[in-house]
Amino acid sequence: MVPVEPPSTTSTPDESRSKTRNNDPRLRLNAVGKQYGDFWGVRDVSLDIGPGVLGLLGPNGAGKSTLMRLITTYLAPTEGTISFNETDVVSSPNTLRENVGYLPQDFGVYPDLTAKEFLSYLAAIRGLRRGEAHERIDDLLALTNLQEAKSRRLGSFSGGMRQRVGIAQALLTDPDLLVVDEPTVGLDPAERVRFRNVLSSLGDDRIVILSTHIVSDVEATATDVAVLADGQVRAHTTPEQLLAEVTDCVWEVVVSQDDLQSLKSNYLTSTTTRRSDGVHARIVTEGDPPKNATAVSPTLEEAYLDLLDGSDATTSGENA
């Protein structure tokens, strides 16, 4: 297992891609840290982000939401600088606020308002003109499949429908920087796929930062990947590069139920699937695999687990 080198300086996944067009948005974080009392939520985070979808991965408590809040100016960094299009956003937060769409991980709605009224209110406080706002809101309600429910009070919405309202409000202002924290939580599979497609298309000419636990969402949409652990960036690379780190290291082996525990204790096990001939387990190892193991193509999830060395991040489901 070869861990991806943590970035020593400002991290870019591909230097060639940093040579972008002059009018492309650019977000730079330089040695950013946020301290809560004696605890550092994030520390020494340096990232250079251009157009595309950046998938931000990390275990629970890694500091992903803190980083999102710092980027969107909701929190002020304790140390370091954040600049958007070469303007410091701590001293001039409106430079970023005029260009950001933000879907927080945990947000509320006003239950007495309808979906359309809620979006109209947010459009008003973001400075959208009435005519433009109405058209935009209609488009977004269609995009998020909420047209039929637009006149229902938000208090009666399901969790997934509220999440779609959150997605719609993040896109209200046609932002150059879209920051979405766990956006697919609560969405049904069809809506999840739809939203992933939306993110992919939005990433063509703007910065999209997608924070999630769901590695498959990142695999499907991200052009770059950053892995955060213990408040620090462990890797900032491309999905291809991350996958290349575990090429020839992923194996599938069939074991009995009785031997499964022994296998798990000896190898980093990403998934297990029960079949009639036994349990099919996928393991990640640089050393010798068990006998009868078959080499398989790695997934981004396995590369991610390998990077974190299995500690805290062995969240893969067991497919019964």
Next chain:
Amino acid sequence: MVATMGTFLLFVFGFTLVRGAVTREREMGVGELVATSPISGGRYLVGRWLGYFVLLTLVTILLILATIAAYALHGTGSFDFWALASPFVFLTLPAMALVAAVAILTETVQPLQGTLGSVFYFFAAVAVFTITSLGSGVTYGPTGLAIVRNSMVEAAGADPSVFENRSFAFTGDPGSVTTFTWNGIDWGAPELLSRGPTLAATCLGLLIAVVAFDRFEPSRSILQRIMGRLVGSDESQSEKESPPEQPTPADVKSRDIAEMTLQSVTQHPSRLPDRRMLTAEIRMALRGQQWWWYLGIVVCIGAGLFAPVDTARGLVLPVAWLFGLSVWAGLGVREQRFRTSELVFTTPYPLRQLAAAYIGGVSVAIVSGAGVLIALVLAGKFTTVGAVVIGACFVPALALASGIWLGTSRVFEILFLSLWYLGPMNAVYSLDFMATHPETVAQGTPVWIAVVTVVLVIAAVVGRSREIQQ
């Protein structure tokens, strides 16, 4: 005496101190966890009532300790702990049990769950205290004021009827009064039994709360729940039999992303709130008001126009602004209460949203008092018009500042109601922020109200700035 005053203060303000746990669980979604746990509604509410009662008991214990400390500093005669503590035990604690029960009641009966519950309680508490403190025979009042007074009258050897309709008072001239020895209340059966109605009211309040409790399930009305209990129907069974929620067309509809094109838009943010933003804030502030609220505002405007100008100023205006309380109570706490801070505070120039909310609050005061203001203009009382406008600026500033800094609307509610009761209604001119009495303007009260308003607005801006970038 400390017990009497402490009981009165806790009786009126203890409600605001404890109320809110059930509401918080409803708003934060914890209620769903409670509703799906095996605990019964009755046990849950009694548990919550116990929590409120324990908190009020702790405050009562602090009052007892303060009384002992005061005795050590200024007391005369021999120290008798029971004589000092017994009024707290027999008068304050039963009153606190009732306060806790009413707090639970107003959190479970739907119409009383918001600001209306605070208004209802404040007036009910003041009315009950006033009625039960008038006659020496009304010993069963929740605060037991008559018991203390009767005991003192007896110790003074005076005719009890002389003290009818009298209460306690301070005087700055010790020579104008005679003294007598009072050894505290002699607690006999009549005194102890007089607490019975208060404890019975506590039980009744809790019983009504248990019946009205929706178990955090908002769709069923109180009538449906009461009928369900009366006919003994199995609620869980009836819920199982109800048809499953049909997916809306929006849920099943699928559209090809490739067909979707989002028109580009341009933001036009400015440092000052524009008309569109003001309209949005006012609409937001008024959302959720019932039809009778709008009717009340219309009636107040009409009454202000057509009533004699002194009546309009002294009666219609206070009533009109009482309607505004539910709107102002949401200022400053809305984003925290509904967890929309991250959405609102990351917008360009977020302080202008605060300005818009403030102007919206002032507008509600001006519009609800519009009839009175027009009548004052027609009567040529322009100074009073200015004083009323200052009051209209003061109230939302107080709401915003207290909401932002304290994170709750309850402090504003009790502050407003106390000021409203003391100033406009009881002619304490220095607190008459509405300028309902001619003496208020003559004494220059609007000047200091204006100064306080400026300080409160600055406090609100500073507080919001801290929230915006933590």
